[in-house]
Amino acid sequence: QEPPDFYERVLQSFDRLAIYFESVCREEQDIPGPPCEEITTFRRRLQQFALSTEQLQLIYFREITQTHSPHERLTNNGIIVFRTAYEIVNELITIYVYILSCRDLPKMDVFGASDPYVILELLPSTLYPKRPKEDKTNTIKRTLDPEFNQSFLWYRLPLNIVHTPGAVLRLSVWDEDIVKEDDFIGECFIPLISIESLKNRASIRDVPVSEVRLKRQNKNAQPRVFELIRNRAKFDQEAALFLKQRTRAMASDNGSDNASVISDDRNSSGSYASTALRSLLCMLPFNVGFGFHSTTHDRSDIDDDEEII
Numbered sequence: 226q227e228p229p230d231f232y233e234r235v236l237q238s239f240d241r242l243a244i245y246f247e248s249v250c251r252e253e254q255d256i257p258g259p260p261c262e263e264i265t266t267f268r269r270r271l272q273q274f275a276l277s278t279e280q281l282q283l284i285y286f287r288e289i290t291q292t293h294s295p296h297e298r299l300t301n302n303g304i305i306v307f308r309t310a311y312e313i314v315n316e317l318i319t320i321y322v323y324i325l326s327c328r329d330l331p332k333m334d335v336f337g338a339s340d341p342y343v344i345l346e347l348l349p350s351t352l353y354p355k356r357p358k359e360d361k362t363n364t365i366k367r368t369l370d371p372e373f374n375q376s377f378l379w380y381r382l383p384l385n386i387v388h389t390p391g392a393v394l395r396l397s398v399w400d401e402d403i404v405k406e407d408d409f410i411g412e413c414f415i416p417l418i419s420i421e422s423l424k425n426r427a428s429i430r431d432v433p434v435s436e437v438r439l440k441r442q443n444k445n446a447q448p449r450v451f452e453l454i455r456n457r458a459k460f461d462q463e464a465a466l467f468l469k470q471r472t473r474a475m476a477s478d479n480g481s482d483n484a485s486v487i488s489d490d491r492n493s494s495g496s497y498a499s500t501a502l503r504s505l506l507c508m509l510p511f512n513v514g515f516g517f518h519s520t521t522h523d524r525s526d527i528d529d530d531e532e533i534i
Contacts, residue, residue, distance in 0.1 A: 228460065232274035239271060273453060278463045281450045282349040283391030288448040290393065290414045302411030302439040303330035303369075305343065305396055308432040309415060311387055312423040318382040320347070320420070321429040322394065323375070324362055327439075330369045333400035333408045338367040340401040341410065345377055348393050348414075351463055352386055364401045376429065392417045397474065398439055409474050411439025444475035 243264055273281075308323040324343050333339040342364040347357045357379050365371035386392050397412040415437070426432060451471070457464035 227274075228457075229275050229277055232271055236268070236271040236275055239268065243268075273450065276453075278454060278457060278461050278467070279349050279351045281454050282351075282463075282467060283389070284450045285391075285448055285454065286348060286393045286414060286416075287391040288450070289442065290416050300441060301329070301331065302441055303398070304328050304436055304438055305398060305413060306434060306436050307396065308429055308434055309394060309420045310423045310426070310429055310432045311417075311420055313384065314380075316384055317380070318384055318387060319378055319380040320382060320394070320417075321423065322377045322396075323429045323432075324373045324377070324396075325434065326370065326372045326374075327398055328370045330371075330398065330410055330439075332369065333410060334367075339369060339408075339410070340364050340366050341368070341371045341398055342401060343373065344395075344397045344399065346395040346397075347379060347382075347386075347417075348395050349391075349463075349467075352389065352392055353382060357382070387417045387420065390416070390418060394420070396437075409441075411441055412474055413437040413439055442471070442475045444472070447475075 276284075305327050306325040308321075308325070310321050312319045312321070322345055324345075327341060327343070330339055330341055343362045344359055345361065346359040347353065350356045360377050362373045362375050365373065394415040394417060395412060396415070398410040400408040400410055402408060415435075421432065423429070423432070454464045455468050458468045459465075
């Protein structure tokens with residue numbers, strides 16, 4: 226995969242080519258019109274490839290925060306209880322989060338308990354002029370129902386983030402381990418467009434409590450844009466950071482550590498390109514404008530797969 230600006234140039238060239246052939250079809254009545262479905266599909270794929278990594282992340286988070294997301298595993302990972310709200314101060318946003326507790330967490334340790342803590346992040350981080358740092362609660366030892374009662378805030382944030390679809394607050398719960406890497410328990414994503422204003426409330430403690438089920442994403446059923454971001458990780462640092470975070474937080478039914486994606490159009494941009502361009506070229510009037518002349522003799526003896534130059 227190439228950088229986004231490459232696909233932007235390809236898209237511009239393709240659109241000019243499509244416009245040309247559409248005009249030819251209008252002038253030459255005997256030439257069939259373009260197969261709109263193939264051309265539209267290919268253009269849509271090019272448009273996705275031309276998006277920035279930040280735009281792709283917004284699409285990703287928007288899709289996985291759907292009420293009934295097909296991208297999650299339906300396992301019992303517990304519930305997180307919290308309050309969150311924002312306040313406008315001097316045309317800038319302050320976001321408040323109060324983590325109360327978790328309950329019914331799964332057992333992660335050999336002796337039947339966990340040492341849970343919560344990490345808080347604003348994503349995608351590139352939305353913000355200054356990358357917001359992640360924060361975390363204290364670790365509560367040997368419990369499946371930890372009580373945290375801790376407050377957090379981010380201040381002087383852009384005003385538009387609470388109106389940006391796909392901008393999220395990520396709350397992830399982890400089990401602290403001393404001798405090995407901490408275990409991922411579950412996560413939830415809170416769309417910033419869904420949090421309420423502190424207007425007419427004295428403090429974050431007056432905001433209604435939210436209880437959200439913790440989830441684990443299924444790495445074998447990720448949104449299509451995940452594949453696009455993953456392909457960029459070789460040359461895009463933001464894509465690499467995104468991939469590292471998401472891969473660690475995913476769970477696979479077969480236990481494999483290798484991230485994989487089910488997508489009904491994996492590697493299909495090439496086939497769409499071939500089909501769409503072939504469809505356009507089939508409309509080319511060989512007796513007009515390019516110095517070619519069509520022949521009238523029977524071509525039935527030529528195999529369908531033979532390339533004609």
